[in-house]
Amino acid sequence: MNDSIERIQNEARSEISSAPNREELERLRVHYVGKKGVLTSLLHQLKDLPADKRKAMGALLNDVKTEFENVLRLRQSELSRKAIEEELAKAPALDLSLSGQYSSAVGSLHPVTRVMEQFIQIMKRIGFSVATGPEVELDYYNFEALNTPEHHPARDMQDTFYIEPPILLRSHTSPVQIRTMKNKRPPLQLIAPGKVYRSDYDMTHVPMFHQIEGLMVDKHISFADLKGVLHYLVKGLFGARPLRFRPSYFPFTEPSAEVDMQCISCKGSGRDCRICKSTGWLEIGGCGMVHPNVFRAVGYDPDEISGFAFGMGMERIAMLKYGIDDIRSFFENDLRMLEQFSC
Ligand code: PHE
Numbered sequence: 001m002n003d004s005i006e007r008i009q010n011e012a013r014s015e016i017s018s019a020p021n022r023e024e025l026e027r028l029r030v031h032y033v034g035k036k037g038v039l040t041s042l043l044h045q046l047k048d049l050p051a052d053k054r055k056a057m058g059a060l061l062n063d064v065k066t067e068f069e070n071v072l073r074l075r076q077s078e079l080s081r082k083a084i085e086e087e088l089a090k091a092p093a094l095d096l097s098l099s100g101q102y103s104s105a106v107g108s109l110h111p112v113t114r115v116m117e118q119f120i121q122i123m124k125r126i127g128f129s130v131a132t133g134p135e136v137e138l139d140y141y142n143f144e145a146l147n148t149p150e151h152h153p154a155r156d157m158q159d160t161f162y163i164e165p166p167i168l169l170r171s172h173t174s175p176v177q178i179r180t181m182k183n184k185r186p187p188l189q190l191i192a193p194g195k196v197y198r199s200d201y202d203m204t205h206v207p208m209f210h211q212i213e214g215l216m217v218d219k220h221i222s223f224a225d226l227k228g229v230l231h232y233l234v235k236g237l238f239g240a241r242p243l244r245f246r247p248s249y250f251p252f253t254e255p256s257a258e259v260d261m262q263c264i265s266c267k268g269s270g271r272d273c274r275i276c277k278s279t280g281w282l283e284i285g286g287c288g289m290v291h292p293n294v295f296r297a298v299g300y301d302p303d304e305i306s307g308f309a310f311g312m313g314m315e316r317i318a319m320l321k322y323g324i325d326d327i328r329s330f331f332e333n334d335l336r337m338l339e340q341f342s343c
Contacts, residue, residue, distance in 0.1 A: 008038055009064060016071045022079050025072065032068050039065050108342030112210055112330055115237075115318040116193050119212050122236035123191045126229065128214065131190045133176035135197070139166035141175035145297040146252040154251045159199050161207075169197035172311055173213035174252060177290075180215070181298035186305050187218035193314075203326050210314035217290065217300070217307030223255070226287060226308035234261055234284070237317065242268070244281055253288025253309055260284065264320065275320075282320055285312035 012032050019025040032038050043061055046054055109117070120130060133141070139150075148154050158171035176192035192213040201207060214233075216225060231243060238261065245257040260281035266273035270280035287310035292302035315327050322341070324330070329337050 005042070005060065005064060008032075009067070012038075012068055013071060016068070016075050019075055019079070022076070022083075025075055025079060029072050033065060033072070039068065106342065108338070110330070110338065111318045111322055111324075111341045112314050114341065115321060116210060116212065116314050118237065119233070119312075119314070119317070120191065120193060122233055123214070125236075126232060128189050128191045128216075131176050131180045131192045132194060133170070133173070133179045133192060135170055135195050136163060137168060137170035137175050139168060141178050142168060142170050142172070145178045145294065146174055147291050147293040147297070148251040152251060154249070160197050161199060171198050172196050173211040174309070174311060176213055177215050177252075177294070177309060178298055181217070181295075181300065186300065186307075188307070189216050189218075190214075201328075203328070204316075206315070206327050206331060208331075209327070211311050212314060214287075214310045214312075215290075215307065216309075217305060219305055221289075221306045221308060223289060223308065226289070226310065229308075230259055230287065230310065238264055238321065245287075248286065248288075250286055250288055252291050252294050253286075254291045256286065256288035258283055258285070259287055259310070275323075284317065284320070285310055287311070 012028070016025070016028050016032075019028055030037060034040070039061060043058075046058055046061070049057055124130075142160075143149070143152070143155060160171040161169045163169070173192045173194055173196060176190075176194070180188065180190060180192075192215070194210065195208055196211050197208050198205070199207060214229065216229065227243070227245070231240075234241060234243060241264070242262040244260040244262075246260060248256045248258045250256040261284050262268040263270070263273060263276035263280050263282050265275035266278075266280060268280040270276065270278045272278065273280070276282050287308065290307040290309050295302040295305065295307075315330055318324065318330070319327060
C-alpha cells in the first residue's frame with residue numbers, strides 16, 4: 001500500500017501543479033480528495049488493515065491529504081493570478097467605463113441668487129456700482145433719515161423685527177442710500193443688493209427676502225432718466241416690454257410710483273390670466289425721485305442736485321421669471337424644486 005501511495009502522491013503533485021485551468025483543477029480536487037476520491041477510498045480501506053499498521057497508515061494518509069490540499073490551494077492562487085494578469089494584459093490601461101463607487105452631487109445657484117447676479121450684471125453695464133450696508137440697522141437709517149419719523153403712518157407698511165430699539169432688522173435696502181450718500185459726494189450711480197426683513201408670512205411674503213435698491217444722484221437727474229434705466233433693466237431681465245408707472249407713495253421719494261411691467265404670460269391682454277390676475281400688468285417694484293428731505297438729511301443741497309431711487313424684490317422677479325407661485329418654496333430647501341435650476 002505504501003508504494004501505491006507514493007505513486008499516487010507523485011502523480012497528484014505533478015497533475016495538480018500543472019493543471020492548465022480552474023475547471024481542470026476542480027476535477028483533480030474531486031478526483032483526489034473528494035467524497036468518492038482516491039484518498040477517501042484509501043481511508044475506507046484502513047479498517048481492513050491489522051491494528052498495528054492501521055495507526056501509522058492513518059497518520060500517513062492524513063498527511064497526504066493535507067499536502068494535497070496545500071498543493072491544490074497553491075495552484076488555485078497561481079491560476080487566479082494568471083487569470084487576472086491575462087485580463088489586465090487584454091484591457092486598456094485605464095477602464096473608463098467602470099462606474100465609481102461614489103458620485104458627488106453637483107450643486108447649483110439658488111434661483112434668487114441667479115436673478116440677483118443677472119440684475120447686477122445688467123446694471124454694471126450701464127455704470128452702476130454695488131454698495132452694501134448692514135442687515136442689523138439703526139432706526140435712523142431705516143426710517144428717520146428716509147423722511148419717515150417716528151409715528152409716521154408709513155412705518156406700518158414696513159413692520160419689522162426689533163433687536164432692541166433703536167436697533168432693528170432693516171425692512172428695505174433704502175438705508176444703504178443714506179449710508180452711501182453720507183460718505184460720498186454726487187455723482188452717484190449705485191445698486192444695493194441684500195437681505196431685508198418684515199413680519200409677514202403668506203403665499204407672496206416671507207419674513208426674510210432680497211431686494212436690490214437703485215440710486216442715481218447728480219445735477220439734472222429727471223424722471224426720464226429713471227424710466228430709461230428701468231426700461232433697460234427690464235429688457236435685460238425679461239426682454240423688452242412696456243412699463244407702466246402708477247402714482248404711489250413712499251415717504252422718501254416725491255413723486256413716487258409703482259412700476260408695472262406688461263404681463264409676460266398674457267402679453268397684456270389680461271384674458272383669463274392667472275399670472276397677472278387678468279389685469280395685464282405685473283408689479284415689479286417701487287420708485288421715485290429722491291425727496292428733498294432725504295438730501296437734507298445727508299447734507300446735500302436739494303436745490304442743486306436731484307436723483308431717482310427704486311427698489312425691487314428679488315423673489316418677486318424670480319417668481320415671475322420662472323413661473324413660481326409660492327414664495328415660500330424658495331426657502332423650503334426642497335431639492336426637487338431647486339434642482340430645476342441647475343445647469
Ligand atoms: N424701499 C421701498 C420698499 O421697500 C422701495 C423703494 C425704493 C421705493 C426706492 C422708492 C424708492 O417698499
